Amino acid sequence: MASFLTVTSATDPRLADYTRLRDVNLRRSLEAEHGLFLAEGEKVIRRAIAAGHPVRSLLMASRWTAPLADVLDSVDAPVYVADDATLEGVTGFPVHRGALASLERLPLPPLAAVLRDARRVLVLEDLVDHANVGSIFRCAAALGVDAIVLSPRCADPLYRRAVKVSMGAVFAIPYARMTNWHDDLGELRAAGFTLLALTPDQAATPMDKAAMGDRAALLLGSEGDGLTSHWLDEADERVCIPMSPGAMSAGVDSLNVTAAAAIACHALLRR
Template sequence: MSEPSTVTDPADPRLADYTGLTDVELRRRREPAEGLFIAEGEKVIRRALAAGYRMRSMLLTAKWLDVMADVIAEADAPVHVVDPHLAEAVTGYHVHRGALASMERKPLPDAATLLTGARRVAVLEGLVDHTNLGAIFRSAAALGMDAVLLSPDCADPLYRRAVKVSMGAVFAVPYARLDPWPAALDTVRAAGFTLLALTPAETALDLPTL
């Protein structure tokens, strides 16, 4: 069990993982490079832990201590308690849910491994909006997709906004990068899949006719 400690200085180095969360370019460069991502909200934190991600630290406002008591009891990482104003000063936005956790990333599997035994996969190309990416992962989980494959220029599924919008579905649906693009699509074909592209064009065929 980690004993929660109160932090009163927004420049405290113990809070470094949570600084500047609104700076998308900073997070895009820093989080993958340092092997971390931020889980926001009680449900997302619990789902990340349940999916086997290791916690680096947790940042809570006082009112969430009781709600997260069982998580704290199991944690082997520091738990920092701050007031809401300090949380906003550190992260750069109002932390509505009052609970953040810095988590360690897992190595990404290769696409061929994910395709083994899979029946349906979603392939995403050039999707750079984190909100849309999170929504697609949530839909992929609801539709029973076995995996999601991303082109190299797609947004990071573990970016805070994508994780939040997906309600943790990014932890439940396996994903990998297809690189180089588009040549790596041959990996999908070699696994026995037929590639279908979605488009709103009037000349497109209805899926039931295929």
């Protein structure tokens, strides 16, 4: 059972896990150093704990202790209770969802483990924006993608904003991180996956018409530049989402990566 501790100072050292949530660089080093991540809001906290992440502590406004009572009963960690001004002083912005948890990361499974029983997977190459990563996880989970593979440099799905935008879907879908950007697509091919590279190039095969076979992996590139030429070349087929000819001539000629991912995942899962 959790122990409740009232805190009244935003500089209380016991709240160090929650310091300055808007400072991306500070948070990256803090989270990496301690192997922690943050979950925000009742629903996401529940999902993170249900996924087996050990709880380091919780921090919340007193109004949240009752709705989370069953969770707090089940964990053995301090629960820091603070008023809204103290919360904002710690985090650097108003905490609308009123409850935060600091949790321990778990070792990611190896690539082979997440591929073993999967038929439809996404492979994300070097996405930079955490909100995009969270949005793609949410969409992939809802539509039924079996697993997600991240390139070595792809943004972290457990970074606070990714967790939040995913609505906790980062805990619902198995994922692994490649160790070798150059060679690891070979592991997917060896496992029998057809590799489909999504590109804005309208000369590619429309996603709806792509031959997928029993196992298929959809490769999605980074926000600015899309897939690298190496991954485009490694793919079995280049696929696209057909754009309106009128839009192309008006210069409105691309979808953002989350919209493209949503449409492509839907096509990937329809068959």
